Amino acid sequence: MKKLLSLLLVCNICILNAQKKPKLVVGIVVDQMRYDYLLRFNDKFGSKGFNKLIENGTTYENGHYNYIPTYTAVGHTSVYTGTTPKNHGIVGNNWYDKFEQKSIYVVDDANYKTVGSESKEGQKSPYRLIASTIADQLKVAQDFKGKSIGIAIKDRSAILPVGHTADVAYWFDGANNGKWITSSYYTDKLPNWVNLYNTENKLKLDEYLASPWVTSKKIEDYTECTTDHNYFEGTFHNEDKPIFPHNLPSLKEKNGNYSLLKSTPFGNTMTLDFAKQIIKNEELGKDKTNSDFLAVSLSSTDYIGHKYGPASVEIEDTYIRLNKDLDDFISYLNSKVGNENYVLFLTADHAVVQVPHYLIDHKAPGGYFSNRELQKKLIDFTFKKYKSTKLIENISNNQIFLNRKEIGLLTLNIETLENELIEVLINYKDIHKAVSAHTLQRTEFTRAPLSLVQEGYNQKLSGDIIFTLEPTIISNGYVKGGTTHGTGYNYDTHVPIIFYGGNIAKGKAIKKPVSITQIAPTISNILKIQEPNMSSLDILIEVFEKDKE
Known part of the structure; x- marks a missing residue:
């Protein structure tokens, strides 16, 4: 009987401990x-x-x-x-x-x-x-x-x-x-x-x-x-x-x-x-x-x-x-x-x-990416197509922000412009995926990397186009040494x-x-x-x- 009471007491203490919230x-x-x-x-x-x-x-x-x-x-x-x-x-x-x-x-x-x-x-x-x-x-x-x-x-x-x-x-x-x-x-x-x-x-x-x-x-x-x-x-x-x-x-x-x-x-x-x-x-x-x-x-x-x-x-x-x-x-x-x-x-x-250089030295894939060169490529495209150098407002954090005022002045369809730019992006060296904000709002992706892009996309704050780089490609700001993060x-x-x-x-x-x-x-x-x-x-x-x- 004493042994049973002892066991019950131990169990009760365990239950109380399990329920106690930490200080x-x-x-x-x-x-x-x-x-x-x-x-x-x-x-x-x-x-x-x-x-x-x-x-x-x-x-x-x-x-x-x-x-x-x-x-x-x-x-x-x-x-x-x-x-x-x-x-x-x-x-x-x-x-x-x-x-x-x-x-x-x-x-x-x-x-x-x-x-x-x-x-x-x-x-x-x-x-x-x-x-x-x-x-x-x-x-x-x-x-x-x-x-x-x-x-x-x-x-x-x-x-x-x-x-x-x-x-x-x-x-x-x-x-x-x-x-x-x-x-x-x-x-x-x-x-x-x-x-x-x-x-x-x-x-x-x-x-x-x-x-x-x-x-x-x-x-x-x-x-x-x-x-x-x-x-x-x-x-x-x-x-x-x-x-x-x-x-x-x-x-x-x-x-x-x-x-x-x-x-x-x-x-x-x-x-x-x-x-x-x-x-x-x-x-x-x-x-x-x-x-x-x-x-x-x-x-x-x-x-x-x-x-x-x-x-x-x-x-x-x-x-x-x-x-x-x-x-x-x-x-x-x-x-x-x-x-x-x-x-x-x-x-x-x-x-x-x-570090991409470390990988390259051992014959593994790796490299460096220039936002400035990408921006030049996209501006060249929009100038040839629409005679405007102002359609790209900003490129940062692998996002492209379009100039709404310029789009209005040129009476362009923003989704058409997004899709045209995506076509340029997806054929650009070292870019893996590109997707528009409108697509992210209408489609639910279940597989990475687009599902991860979707979880990071904020409808109010994010850009009009989001792109991802291929694995082990980082900003050329690190080409002289070091490494970084940010991908999925x-x-x-x-x-x-x-x-x-x-x-x-x-x-x-x-x-x-x-x-x-x-x-x-x-x-x-x-x-x-x-x-x-x-x-x-x-x-x-x-x-x-x-x-x-």
Whole structure:
């Protein structure tokens, strides 16, 4: 009888634990992290960091972005809103605004002022985001109690995840400032503890810049990458070769002073260090009634990946260092919040393609594409056909915006013009697909890449024609070194999705294809709140399914 009562008591405790919502949710987005980094660097990670999350959490091995374009602002927004650009309104980092007829930056907002420095880097807000995020929904569900905070080196990566209702978002103001700042959208002044932290942290930032960036292990042990010196890698200003050691003290002045830290692994270290201070000073996870939310984005991986590419020694060293920083952060959460009191998810905002020159050198396809040459080709066509050089208003983000005023003056049929231009595009070197806005509005595509284009097409904001490039073709802006992302190919869409902590199922590796837009409804379910207003409703149920003992 005693044994039966004991078993019933254990079962009841399990049920209560399963129903208990976390006191804190931590979202970590590693900027530009390919899924295969978890496999390539697995041995270097040991039992810490990423492997600790995998061993004690639920990992989705086949998680993908389900739209084009795969850019930073779009990725962060899609993770936290649970929907795609066609709905949430964030269609790029920068995009051509056809109403204002100029290029705009996603979070620029002159209505607000910088808080924390004298620069203009804080004139930002989330006003262009039209969907709610998980953090917004948590605020609403708790009558705007509990805290919601975003942090990243990049302003867009701090602001967009926590949406409209956040208590605050912080980003890094480099140059000569070296401070964490915010916008008057959130507050009129920094908390006293942040001011104190900024002052004391300057000494640590100076320490990072006082010594060269050297590999954390012996360079001959870096066997998961190519050789260190390659012509197709970028360099810092005033640096002759892209090789270790990178002499930060001599590079500081010519590379934006404290901004130089963004393109080193120490940018991730200082971000996670500040995140720890936020948890401590804001007492996140300590409210007995309400849950808190912390969105952390690690931006330096993107800066380094763009400059050196995914096969570089720099990327391997960056992830080895990040693994240690991540392990320290997990340990901090466990000690300050309690490992059963928080839920953490980790993903990426996009991945990245190998440097085309690197591929070409090994006889694999790759190349570079010029928007300027394409624009000249299209203008030549419209001049020969219609005696006008004004029909093409803008080409950016693989989209063509047509000049409505000129079309009206020439009394042209816009759909006829679209189709004629598509015929030119599809016969143009390195272009894979082209589709008009009218076709996207009338047809539902079910297969990539056009289905991904459709998910990224916003009827109000996007261009009149969208085109995609062939695999491993990137902008010729990178022809002198480095690489980029933005496509719907697997090298840009395949990212980690890991859930950890609280009552998350442990040691599960799920191989079925899943989408990053499933993260938001899953976290919403864990928090027992309404999912974001435009979110997918497709929950990742495996995080709740524990193996029978």
